[in-house]
Amino acid sequence: MLDEVLHWLQPRPNALYVDGTLGLGGHAQAILEQTAPSGRVVGFEWDDDAAQAARQRLSGYGDRLSIVHGSYGDLVPELAKLGVVEIEGLLVDLGVSSLQLDRAERGFSFRTDSVLDMRMDRRSPLTAASLIAQASEEQLADIFYHYGEERQARRIARFLAEAREKEPVATTGRLAAIVAEAVPRKYHPAKVHVATKVFQALRIAVNGELNNLTRLLQTAPQVLAEGARVCIITFHSLEDRIVKQAFQNNPAYEVVTRRPVEPSAEEIRRNPRARSAKLRVARRGKSGRDAMCSRGSKEVQKEDRT
Incomplete structure (x- = not known):
């Protein structure tokens, strides 16, 4: 603009x-x-x-x-x-720049499987992967609901909590797959990826x-x-x-x-x-x-x- x-x-x-x-x-x-x-x-x-x-x-x-x-x-x-x-x-x-979205290693996008980072300032120790690992199920649900306005926030948080007990959620591809599994097909938006709001919420939380x-x-x-x-x-x-x-x-x-x-x-x-x-x-x-x-x-x- x-x-x-x-x-x-x-x-x-x-x-x-x-x-x-x-x-x-x-x-x-x-x-x-x-x-x-x-x-x-x-x-x-x-x-x-x-x-x-x-x-x-x-x-x-x-x-x-x-x-x-x-x-x-x-x-x-x-x-x-x-x-x-x-x-x-x-x-x-505001928002994410094309530079960040287009570089897979920055972990802002689910279009390619990469490390789950999402830090705008890489001097910060908190990444999206570490946030998912450290936050409680209830905290994750609050993040998805308040920062992503995700209606399936609690269900997604539960699936993530169960998944991380088996293996750390460390990549964008795995996070997107877990969200897709958690959200019933009837709630999948036709033109928007099912994990869009979750990725938005995590990015907002990681970067304050x-x-x-x-x-x-x-x-x-x-x-x-x-x-x-x-x-x-x-x-x-x-x-x-x-x-x-x-x-x-x-x-x-x-x-x-x-x-x-x-x-x-x-x-x-x-x-x-x-x-x-x-x-x-x-x-x-x-x-x-x-x-x-x-x-x-x-x-x-x-x-x-x-």
């Missing part, structure tokens, strides 16, 4: 922006072009492979690009280390994705200049709900897009993975305290009129 991001983020020359999910650098490159000649981008990327690829791709922009090897959840402290006090805009494109997103949305106003825009692209309902509620309930944000912006039919044709993307946009308004005082004053005036 490059065109949509540029339209809503409105990057301007010589300003500083943060790309919270640098990936291979496509969005960052477009922002650097829009903010020439001296605009800057700080890119957060916790996947070392992606960070290296982006660094190479964007090497021509010199010190206009800074790369932080870490999570967007640490936005405020990491910017402080760089001496950055205020930014003019923030972009976060929802916690990171919540922390980002809570702390970002500390470094957003007044009027700065925040563009968040989500790929499933859990993320979208968190973003929607944060924009609506945090008085530091002013909602720009009342309804999520979706990709065009042409983009979905070019990139089917974009079909579930939703872009929500807010801007930094008054400080949280001022906004709360303003809202409180309006409520008092309303009471006086009644």
Whole structure:
């Protein structure tokens, strides 16, 4: 959703922006072009492979690009280390990148049988395989239900618990096979692999994705200049709900897009993975305290009129 991001983020020359999910650098490159000649981008990327690829791709922009090897959840402290006090805009494109999905050894996909890893930051000791080995049956069921919205969560957790007693569940192929065995045929979606929600749930749990997103949305106003825009692209309902509620309930944000912006039919044709993307946009308004005082004053005036 490059065109949509540029339209809503409105990057301007010589300003500083943060790309919270640098990936291979496509969005960052477009922002650097829009903010020439001296605009800057700080890119957060916790996947070392992606960070290296982006660094190479964007090497021509010199010190206009800074790369932080870490999570967007640490936005405020990491910017402080760089001496950055205020930014003019923030972009976060959530989900798994093509780089991660297409490399079997990363263990994000069930399309090929490989090690069950799923770590975005491979400095972390927790893998999907170790999570399955360590978590109780009840904990696994909660992960599948809350992070994957999987209705067969308890049955799948039971099958996994029984399977790991015989042999560790260490590969993507074995996990997918166990899920397929656990879920009755009548519950198999016609066009979606039966293990899709389980893989999503494990990935979210391994990487603490929802916690990171919540922390980002809570702390970002500390470094957003007044009027700065925040563009968040989500790929499933859990993320979208968190973003929607944060924009609506945090008085530091002013909602720009009342309804999520979706990709065009042409983009979905070019990139089917974009079909579930939703872009929500807010801007930094008054400080949280001022906004709360303003809202409180309006409520008092309303009471006086009644």
